Amino acid sequence: QKEVEQDPGPLSVPEGAIVSLNCTYSNSAFQYFMWYRQYSRKGPELLMYTYSSGNKEDGRFTAQVDKSSKYISLFIRDSQPSDSATYLCAMEAGNQFYFGTGTSLTVIP
């Protein structure tokens, strides 16, 4: 069993839709939870990070962490075609990040 599980998709939504991306994890030692966006043939770009359970909002993006369920989510409101990318969740324990496999998202105009 992988330490971080993420549905690879692909996910296809119409422009303006609300997108929900999710990851589950098994390691209770994870302290920080991150979401990265990766465009094709590019390096991952940090979107948001959270430390504790709860919600964190940044513009159209909301990150949610539920440590009791070992479940994290990223919500994208009013999705745009420019949001089309692969979204990676990542979690930190010690000195390293543990990544999910990424969810491929396409927002159709």
Added chain:
Amino acid sequence: ETGVTQSPTHLIKTRGQQVTLRCSSQSGHNTVSWYQQALGQGPQFIFQYYREEENGRGNFPPRFSGLQFPNYSSELNVNALELDDSALYLCASSSGTLYTEAFFGQGTRLTVV
């Protein structure tokens, strides 16, 4: 742009050869981590360097080695290349304990034939 630069962008090597990949960290950052990302997978942690010392290593064999220089730039060396080493190699730089604010470079696409 993150300020993290990697070179070369693309590379083709033959099985059994050796390769060196380079990473220049963002200004003010003293920590560099290296990751391997196979096609369709998330990045896998190779190792991290903090102030020129190895500061953690993932599940990679010893033929994966690295260096960090006084200016905090870094190299990843891979000996005896195997076909499965074909991947995107990413470096991420961060400042000390702020591992959560790590910024990635564009990556080096290595193809082993």
